[in-house]
Amino acid sequence: MFAGLTPPGPPTSACTSTSTIPKSRIDSFHKLLPIQKLRTKKPPTRPPGDDDLPSLPQYALQNASQNTLQTIEASDVPVESPSLPESPAETTQLVTQFMDLPVEIHEGIVDHLYGILGSTSSSGAGSVHNLRNWSNAMRHPRRRQLSDLTLVSPTWRRIIQERLYRHIKIKGTKAGLEECGDWFLLYTHLQPYVRHIEVWVPVWEKREGHCPALITTEPSPTGRHGSRAIVSTLVNANTTSFEETNNINLVYQLASHNATISEIFHCIKCLFPEACILTIEGGHCKKPPMIQHFRESGPLQSSTPKLAVLPSLRTLIFKGAWNIMREDTHFRNLSTALPNMREWHCTYAKPKTNAYKTICSVLQTFPPTLTHINICLEGFYGKESASPYKWRNLYSSHHICQYLGRVAPQLEALTFTGRICGSFFTSACQAARQKGPNGSRLRSLDLVVKNCCRPANVWNDGTGISNWAFIQAFEALVVAGVKSLSTLIALSTLRIRFIDLDTPCPLLNPYFQLKGNQCTGIWSDEILALLEKGRPEAGFVELHDVLGCVGLDKEGRLEEKGLRGRPSSIKVEGYRGLAEGGTLYASA
Numbered sequence: 001m002f003a004g005l006t007p008p009g010p011p012t013s014a015c016t017s018t019s020t021i022p023k024s025r026i027d028s029f030h031k032l033l034p035i036q037k038l039r040t041k042k043p044p045t046r047p048p049g050d051d052d053l054p055s056l057p058q059y060a061l062q063n064a065s066q067n068t069l070q071t072i073e074a075s076d077v078p079v080e081s082p083s084l085p086e087s088p089a090e091t092t093q094l095v096t097q098f099m100d101l102p103v104e105i106h107e108g109i110v111d112h113l114y115g116i117l118g119s120t121s122s123s124g125a126g127s128v129h130n131l132r133n134w135s136n137a138m139r140h141p142r143r144r145q146l147s148d149l150t151l152v153s154p155t156w157r158r159i160i161q162e163r164l165y166r167h168i169k170i171k172g173t174k175a176g177l178e179e180c181g182d183w184f185l186l187y188t189h190l191q192p193y194v195r196h197i198e199v200w201v202p203v204w205e206k207r208e209g210h211c212p213a214l215i216t217t218e219p220s221p222t223g224r225h226g227s228r229a230i231v232s233t234l235v236n237a238n239t240t241s242f243e244e245t246n247n248i249n250l251v252y253q254l255a256s257h258n259a260t261i262s263e264i265f266h267c268i269k270c271l272f273p274e275a276c277i278l279t280i281e282g283g284h285c286k287k288p289p290m291i292q293h294f295r296e297s298g299p300l301q302s303s304t305p306k307l308a309v310l311p312s313l314r315t316l317i318f319k320g321a322w323n324i325m326r327e328d329t330h331f332r333n334l335s336t337a338l339p340n341m342r343e344w345h346c347t348y349a350k351p352k353t354n355a356y357k358t359i360c361s362v363l364q365t366f367p368p369t370l371t372h373i374n375i376c377l378e379g380f381y382g383k384e385s386a387s388p389y390k391w392r393n394l395y396s397s398h399h400i401c402q403y404l405g406r407v408a409p410q411l412e413a414l415t416f417t418g419r420i421c422g423s424f425f426t427s428a429c430q431a432a433r434q435k436g437p438n439g440s441r442l443r444s445l446d447l448v449v450k451n452c453c454r455p456a457n458v459w460n461d462g463t464g465i466s467n468w469a470f471i472q473a474f475e476a477l478v479v480a481g482v483k484s485l486s487t488l489i490a491l492s493t494l495r496i497r498f499i500d501l502d503t504p505c506p507l508l509n510p511y512f513q514l515k516g517n518q519c520t521g522i523w524s525d526e527i528l529a530l531l532e533k534g535r536p537e538a539g540f541v542e543l544h545d546v547l548g549c550v551g552l553d554k555e556g557r558l559e560e561k562g563l564r565g566r567p568s569s570i571k572v573e574g575y576r577g578l579a580e581g582g583t584l585y586a587s588a
Contacts, residue, residue, distance in 0.1 A: 015099060028390035088123045099153055110159045111144060122465035145580040155421075171280070172201035172280070173257050177267050196277040197268060201258050201291050201323070253475035261293040261324075265308040277315040282323030290323050293333060307337035315343040321355070322348055335367045343372040351378040351450075352391050356400055356418075365404035371411055371441070373405075377418035378450045381499040382580060383464040391419065392456040400451060402427045409440040409488075416446070421453035421479030429487040442495040445481075452477055461532040467509050474498060475524065478512045482527055483516075492516060507566050511576070514538060524572040530584035541568050 011153040082462075092572040147164060150374075170180050184191050184436045261280075268275055282291055316338060318324050325331050337342060348355045355377055401420050405427025408414055424447075432440040452473035454461045463470045478496055483489060497511035512521035519531065531538060 006228065030138040033178075041401060072450035077151045082210055095566055097157070097228075102213075103155065103159075106155050107159055110149075110156065113149070114160070114163050119516060156161040162193045163189050167196040167198065167472075168194055169198040169200065172199045172259050172260055172264065174263075175257065177259050177263060181267060181271060191271055192274045194272045194275055196276050196279070197272060198279040198281070199264055199285060200281040203285045203288055203323075258291060260295055261291060262295070262305065262307055262336070265310060268313075269308040275312055276309070277317070278313050279317040279319065280324055282318070284320050284323070288320075288323050290326060307333055309337050311340055313338050314340055315345075316341055317345040319347050320349045321346045322350070322352060325362075326354070326358060328358060328365065333363045339369070341367065341369055341401070347374075347376040347379065349379070351380070353394050353408060356394055357398050360398045360400050362404050363400075363407055366410075368410065368546065372413045373411055373419050374415040375417070376415075376448075379417060381501045383462065383467075383500045383502060384451065385462045386459065387451060387454075388460045391451075395453050395456065399423065399453065406431045408442055408445075409435060412441050412442040414442065414446070415448075417450065419451045419453055420447055420449060420477070422477050423453070425480040425484040429484050432487050438489070440488045440490055442488055445495070446493075447477075447496045449474065449477065449496065449498045451458055464496065465503060465505065465510065465575060466578055471572065473511060475522065475527075475572050476509050478522060479526055479530060480529045481512070482514075482534060485531070485538075494519075505519060508570065508571065520568045522570045522572050527572075543569055 003170060147160070150160045170176055184194075248407065264280070280291075282288075293307070325334075346359075359377065361377060400418070401424040404414075404416065404420075405424040408424070408428040409432040428440070428442070439502075451461065451463050452470065454473060458469075460467075460581065461471045465471070474496075481494055481496060485494075492515075494514040495511070498509050500509055502505065504511065510522050512527075513519065514535075517535070519540045523540060523543060528540075
């Protein structure tokens with residue numbers, strides 16, 4: 001798995017050739033290292049004089065004497081003496097000077113080739129209150145031309161290997177963990193370089209043994225089997241061979257050799273003492289199997305099993321969280337094993353009402369160490385004509401807005417994607433007042449609205465820019481957010497948005513954004529009045545009633561007229577005219 005990243009052996013002089021490095025990279029070296037120009041500069045071609053003889057080596061004096069005699073004998077033909085070869089002592093001195101440069105200069109050169117070595121926390125990513133996307137934040141190029149630079153010197157080897165092994169990806173099977181252990185136990189000096197561990201647990205696996213080609217015949221209209229055979233071909237992505245079968249279930253089955261969460265934690269504890277970020281990808285399929293946290297214990301085992309404690313991990317990321325966590329006890333076991341966890345990302349591949357129930361239970365026993373949260377319960381960005389009946393029944397028993405609002409003041413950054421309403425801000429303000437005048441630490445809030453919570457007896461609860469009832473519910477959410485600015489004093493970044501990728505006018509999706517003291521998005525007289533009261537120094541960039549317009553064409557479809565780019569302000573009343581078949585006026 002890791003054998004192709006970088007040669008593990010010590011550097012040798014035979015491997016220091018730059019023939020495999022692109023010419024653009026070599027030019028970059030010469031620009032960054034002016035000392036290289038000294039090595040290519042030729043000595044003067046004039047014959048050495050008497051003043052130069054004492055300082056020249058012996059072989060140079062002999063060459064100089066011969067060249068001088070030839071010049072005297074053939075004075076009518078000017079002959080230039082050959083260039084003096086570069087002294088070995090001078091070459092050794094220049095190489096030593098390059099290797100003796102400060103480590104910071106070597107790191108700057110490597111940063112120019114590989115990219116800057118990023119921070120391992122969100123607080124170090126430019127802004128102290130923004131969540132980072134950890135998918136590629138710590139990945140560096142692994143091209144062979146660049147990995148060969150580890151053979152330049154021991155210093156470069158350490159600097160480059162630190163980038164190559166900063167983010168590793170492991171297959172979450174028993175064989176994958178064993179392969180990982182064999183490699184890092186053989187090269188123990190690579191273990192401290194690992195900071196981000198990504199474990200992907202497969203959902204499917206190939207059946208053992210060879211699956212012969214099965215040929216079936218198509219029944220004839222008379223009920224008898226015809227002579228024409230039907231054979232479907234399945235391409236295996238891992239090999240270049242083809243397998244003939246008429247049913248994919250005969251080739252693949254649900255994974256049965258996956259590792260447990262306990263085994264993954266034990267592997268990290270033994271091999272990676274400096275790891276800071278852990279990503280577990282559970283995958284997704286129809287009726288997916290859940291990743292076991294522990295192996296099935298025998299009847300004689302009395303104590304409850306526990307996960308290995310990982311004090312160095314500060315960020316936990318779930319992808320396909322339904323296969324990892326289906327009860328609050330699962331998250332409680334994980335949080336107990338991560339006493340210093342500060343950041344948690346949780347993404348569900350498919351909307352589920354049970355996922356809302358699980359998150360509600362988790363928020364009731366929330367770890368006090370967490371300061372950054374990113375929860376995505378519904379990642380499909382599109383409108384819905386009406387909320388399913390199961391969602392209406394969910395609001396009365398598991399209203400996630402209230403639970404999420406109670407923990408919001410203890411956080412510094414919160415990103416949520418799902419169904420939400422103004423009761424989130426009401427609960428957040430109540431929890432902040434209970435903690436005192438400076439009880440809220442929330443600085444950044446990003447809400448991606450799938451739909452707004454509405455009573456169960458309301459049937460017109462769909463979404464879209466042409467649904468006036470939804471626009472009113474979205475405005476009520478923004479009004480509650482602006483009203484909370486007087487209580488959530490530390491809140492400097494607020495973004496509320498609705499994303500509909502199927503709309504013919506995606507630029508008109510309603511949104512509201514407060515960044516610093518500048519506001520953009522939808523506005524109304526009530527929003528302006530509450531903004532003046534809660535944050536007097538803030539205001540909209542511009543407020544224009546008519547700058548571009550969008551309406552319905554003759555066939556009843558939305559049509560953009562004069563709208564360039566995303567509008568910086570949209571009057572809420574304009575959506576009423578659009579819902580009634582009129583024209584929407586906005587400012588770009």
